[in-house]
Amino acid sequence: MKEPRKDNNVSTSEKKDAATDLQSLGEGLYKQMEQGEFPWIKIPSRSTENIYYSPELRQYILGDRKVKRSARNIRHIRPFTQLVWTAFFAHKLSTQRKTSTLRDVYYSAQAYEMSFKDQSESDNIITDLETAIGSAREDFNIFPEERSAVFGDITIEYTVPGYEGRQMNLTSHPDGLMVGPALTYSEFVKTSADKVIAIEKGGLFTRFIEENVHKKHNALLVLTAGQAPRATRHFIHRLNKELELPVYILTDGDPWGMHIAMVIISGSANAAHVRDLTTPDAKWSGVWASDIVDYKLPSVPLTEIDIKRLHELQRDPRYKDDLWQREIKIFMKIRKKAEQEAFSRYGLTYIVDEYLPSKLEETK
Amino acid sequence: MVSQAFEEISPADFFYRNREIAGFTNPSRAIFAAIRELVENSLDASESAEVPPDVFVSLTLNEEGRPELETYKLRVEDNGSGITSRHIPSAFGQVLFGSKYKLKQARGTFGLGGTMAVLYGQITTHKPAYIVSSTGSTKVYIYRIMIDIQKNKPIILERRVLINKEEWRGTIIEFFLEGDYFRAMPKILEYLKQTALVNPYANITFVDPKGRLYRFTRVTTKMPLPPKETLPHPYGVDVETVKRLIRVTPNRNMTDFMKTHFHRVSEKIALKFLEFAAIPRGRNPKKMGPQEIVQLVRMIKSFEEFRPPSANCLSPLGKDLLKAGILKELKPEYTVVCQRKPSTYAGHPFIVETAIAYGGEIPKKGEFILYRFANRIPLLYDEASDVSFRAIKNMNWRRYKVSQDMPLAILVHICSTKIPYKTVGKEFIADRPEVKKEVLNGIREAARLLQRFLSKREHVEKEKHRLSVFSKYLPKIARFSTELAGRESQPDINKLLESVNTSEGTAKR
Numbered sequence: 001m002k003e004p005r006k007d008n009n010v011s012t013s014e015k016k017d018a019a020t021d022l023q024s025l026g027e028g029l030y031k032q033m034e035q036g037e038f039p040w041i042k043i044p045s046r047s048t049e050n051i052y053y054s055p056e057l058r059q060y061i062l063g064d065r066k067v068k069r070s071a072r073n074i075r076h077i078r079p080f081t082q083l084v085w086t087a088f089f090a091h092k093l094s095t096q097r098k099t100s101t102l103r104d105v106y107y108s109a110q111a112y113e114m115s116f117k118d119q120s121e122s123d124n125i126i127t128d129l130e131t132a133i134g135s136a137r138e139d140f141n142i143f144p145e146e147r148s149a150v151f152g153d154i155t156i157e158y159t160v161p162g163y164e165g166r167q168m169n170l171t172s173h174p175d176g177l178m179v180g181p182a183l184t185y186s187e188f189v190k191t192s193a194d195k196v197i198a199i200e201k202g203g204l205f206t207r208f209i210e211e212n213v214h215k216k217h218n219a220l221l222v223l224t225a226g227q228a229p230r231a232t233r234h235f236i237h238r239l240n241k242e243l244e245l246p247v248y249i250l251t252d253g254d255p256w257g258m259h260i261a262m263v264i265i266s267g268s269a270n271a272a273h274v275r276d277l278t279t280p281d282a283k284w285s286g287v288w289a290s291d292i293v294d295y296k297l298p299s300v301p302l303t304e305i306d307i308k309r310l311h312e313l314q315r316d317p318r319y320k321d322d323l324w325q326r327e328i329k330i331f332m333k334i335r336k337k338a339e340q341e342a343f344s345r346y347g348l349t350y351i352v353d354e355y356l357p358s359k360l361e362e363t364k
Numbered sequence: 365m366v367s368q369a370f371e372e373i374s375p376a377d378f379f380y381r382n383r384e385i386a387g388f389t390n391p392s393r394a395i396f397a398a399i400r401e402l403v404e405n406s407l408d409a410s411e412s413a414e415v416p417p418d419v420f421v422s423l424t425l426n427e428e429g430r431p432e433l434e435t436y437k438l439r440v441e442d443n444g445s446g447i448t449s450r451h452i453p454s455a456f457g458q459v460l461f462g463s464k465y466k467l468k469q470a471r472g473t474f475g476l477g478g479t480m481a482v483l484y485g486q487i488t489t490h491k492p493a494y495i496v497s498s499t500g501s502t503k504v505y506i507y508r509i510m511i512d513i514q515k516n517k518p519i520i521l522e523r524r525v526l527i528n529k530e531e532w533r534g535t536i537i538e539f540f541l542e543g544d545y546f547r548a549m550p551k552i553l554e555y556l557k558q559t560a561l562v563n564p565y566a567n568i569t570f571v572d573p574k575g576r577l578y579r580f581t582r583v584t585t586k587m588p589l590p591p592k593e594t595l596p597h598p599y600g601v602d603v604e605t606v607k608r609l610i611r612v613t614p615n616r617n618m619t620d621f622m623k624t625h626f627h628r629v630s631e632k633i634a635l636k637f638l639e640f641a642a643i644p645r646g647r648n649p650k651k652m653g654p655q656e657i658v659q660l661v662r663m664i665k666s667f668e669e670f671r672p673p674s675a676n677c678l679s680p681l682g683k684d685l686l687k688a689g690i691l692k693e694l695k696p697e698y699t700v701v702c703q704r705k706p707s708t709y710a711g712h713p714f715i716v717e718t719a720i721a722y723g724g725e726i727p728k729k730g731e732f733i734l735y736r737f738a739n740r741i742p743l744l745y746d747e748a749s750d751v752s753f754r755a756i757k758n759m760n761w762r763r764y765k766v767s768q769d770m771p772l773a774i775l776v777h778i779c780s781t782k783i784p785y786k787t788v789g790k791e792f793i794a795d796r797p798e799v800k801k802e803v804l805n806g807i808r809e810a811a812r813l814l815q816r817f818l819s820k821r822e823h824v825e826k827e828k829h830r831l832s833v834f835s836k837y838l839p840k841i842a843r844f845s846t847e848l849a850g851r852e853s854q855p856d857i858n859k860l861l862e863s864v865n866t867s868e869g870t871a872k873r
Contacts, residue, residue: 022848023848023849023850025848026844026845026846026847026848026849026850027848027849029841029845029848029849030845030846030848030849030851030855033841033842033845033855033856033857033860034855034856036859036860038860039841039845071837071838071841074830074833074834077833077834077837077838077841078833078837080837080841081837081840081841081844084840084841084844084845084848085840085844087844087848088844088845088847088848091848112840113840114840
């Protein structure tokens with residue numbers, strides 16, 4: 001039985017910081033106006049010229065360049081006001097211990113005559129706010145719509161209002177548990193697992209539960225449901241850091257599957273301003289291009305777009321390691337791709353009984 | 365061998381056979397052309413009497429018409445100069461009889477209009493025309509005439525003389541014609557409106573067959589200076605003109621002949637020209653043979669030192685009147701007008717006036733609305749062939765910050781002793797390079813003025829917008845910052861708002 005390392009706990013301390021940071025943001029603006037100044041803030045620039053790949057952190061980070069947003073500027077004043085409102089709203093969420101989805105934020109604004117043009121505008125302002133105070137939106141209680149899930153022998157303790165202190169084992173529901181705000185804010189108590197397996201697709205996730213993969217391999221199973229949401233990436237990060245569990249990722253055998261794994265490992269440029277979303281030591285265990293050849297998997301030809309994507313990935317600094325470069329080359333050579341479900345050709349349990357053990361061993 | 369029958373035909377007969385070239389193509393076009401010709405005659409008549417025109421037009425359905433094709437009674441009255449008694453029958457009963465052979469700016473190009481309308485009425489209804497006219501003398505003359513088409517002569521059916529107690533002056537013409545008013549209606553109303561625009565000193569009244577009254581009221585009694593008659597310019601004459609001049613000249617030597625009959629030819633220029641053409645100064649023009657005359661005209665054309673024609677034979681509308689006309693008929697928000705300096709083509713002087721009207725009641729059409737005028741008459745047909753239309757199409761409007769989706773009307777008025785029409789129908793102006801250049805420059809000049817107005821307005825709008833944006837968002841920033849900081853009272857932002865109001869466009873990135 002493993003217990004979390006306290007010094008690695010990343011969940012609760014940051015939340016308090018976020019609320020304090022929001023308040024001091026307001027305080028700063030207030031003082032500027034009190035002194036007869038147009039309110040302004042400086043935030044790190046998120047333009048592509050200011051995004052760098054850090055080999056040490058093994059993720060994208062923002063450079064030193066900052067932009068000044070000022071209410072003096074007619075082009076800035078509307079987004080500036082939206083930013084101040086979002087800070088005000090997030091602060092209220094934090095202090096009242098409530099959560100909100102991105103879509104909620106978009107609608108809530110209308111109650112303050114602060115309407116956004118569309119949700120992408122409000123999402124963008126939320127990203128600005130993350131950059132401005134240096135915390136992820138989950139830290140100030142704003143979440144995306146949940147769609148990913150987790151299953152396995154781990155006991156957690158809730159911290160959300162009304163559930164404080166209540167414990168829960170994540171094998172208790174056979175469909176898995178949704179990675180939502182409550183799970184994100186929970187504390188890890190103990191686990192018997194010695195690894196995490198992240199799976200791209202719901203079908204395979206369910207198959208793994210049915211086939212007792214969690215028992216056979218002592219694993220926690222995480223469903224990413226396509227590109228993993230930030231809350232899920234943060235959750236995997238915590239499992240890796242706090243419980244020191246190695247992470248293995250199973251995706252479809254195509255450039256898009258590769259990238260799902262890569263974003264869990266090294267993060268995305270869009271989230272260059274946020275930390276604690278990446279799991280640099282996680283492993284992509286398959287489906288590799290070489291697996292398509294070795295296991296003679298039923299496959300379909302790569303499309304033009306697939307090929308174009310492979311060329312992009314080949315130049316991407318995150319893909320510089322040998323394994324990635326090798327697999328990209330094989331994809332380009334065989335010009336084929338295969339889904340996880342392709343293993344069903346050898347019977348429904350083949351992937352669990354044969355493929356998985358061998359790949360876990362190979363990528364250890 | 366096939367024997368061919370030759371016959372001589374009279375001008376009336378020629379136009380009877382070829383009436384489409386004068387615009388009488390079909391019943392709807394014919395009724396439009398008839399009204400147009402007579403209204404233009406009336407406007408000319410009033411202007412030559414130097415009184416602001418009062419033109420009254422009525423069109424009534426004739427009961428006796430066949431059901432498949434309506435016949436109408438058209439009556440046009442004016443307060444113009446009137447026609448002297450002996451000329452009345454010819455003025456309306458003889459094709460190519462008119463007062464428009466001398467060189468000065470006038471609406472028609474030759475005496476076709478009025479008679480053509482009467483001729484058309486006669487061949488479609490076989491009814492006489494009724495004419496009343498007085499020059500303001502003690503008598504009023506009344507005629508009932510028809511046209512002998514083969515002889516091109518009026519047939520006088522009735523002549524009466526009344527005592528002119530009220531010192532009335534003007535002309536009334538009334539006749540019957542076949543036509544299709546309801547198809548022609550939009551064009552007729554558009555024609556009257558544009559005529560009123562370009563003659564803002566005229567009262568024009570129209571009563572249509574349904575009894576509807578359309579009234580275009582003058583906004584000024586000021587009229588443009590009347591054009592002066594002028595001699596032909598050397599560059600504008602041909603062999604036939606020179607022959608006719610020789611026939612009537614009293615001069616017995618070439619120096620005097622050149623000085624007397626041509627526009628802007630002084631003694632000095634005459635001598636220079638004769639030397640250039642190697643014609644003895646003392647040569648008697650009357651004794652010149654046909655070959656000599658042809659050679660004379662050829663030399664005139666190649667002599668480069670004749671002075672350009674003067675423009676005092678022209679009568680442009682002038683900026684003020686053009687503006688008044690636009691404001692009255694188009695009711696725009698803003699209008700700019702320009703008048704170009706006189707210029708010439710082939711010995712004919714001309715002046716281009718342009719205007720652009722913006723906003724107000726001018727509709728957004730997705731393309732510019734073009735109003736074309738020549739010698740103060742609107743041109744309504746064949747727009748796409750007109751020199752102005754092409755000039756507008758070829759212009760780079762983006763330079764003037766103007767786009768097709770703006771509510772914009774462009775007006776081009778060309779006045780000349782000889783408008784370079786492409787057809788007898790007088791509907792569009794030919795692509796003469798000299799004319800095109802002036803039209804283009806005129807429109808450009810107007811576009812520059814419009815641009816100045818638009819950018820000034822844009823600036824004012826921007827300032828208004830700035831203030832409204834700041835007064836919308838600053839209070840919100842103050843309110844949310846206050847709540848976020850957990851403060852009790854909001855900071856005072858009035859000074860910030862005031863500074864927005866007084867500063868101009870100092871926003872920085």
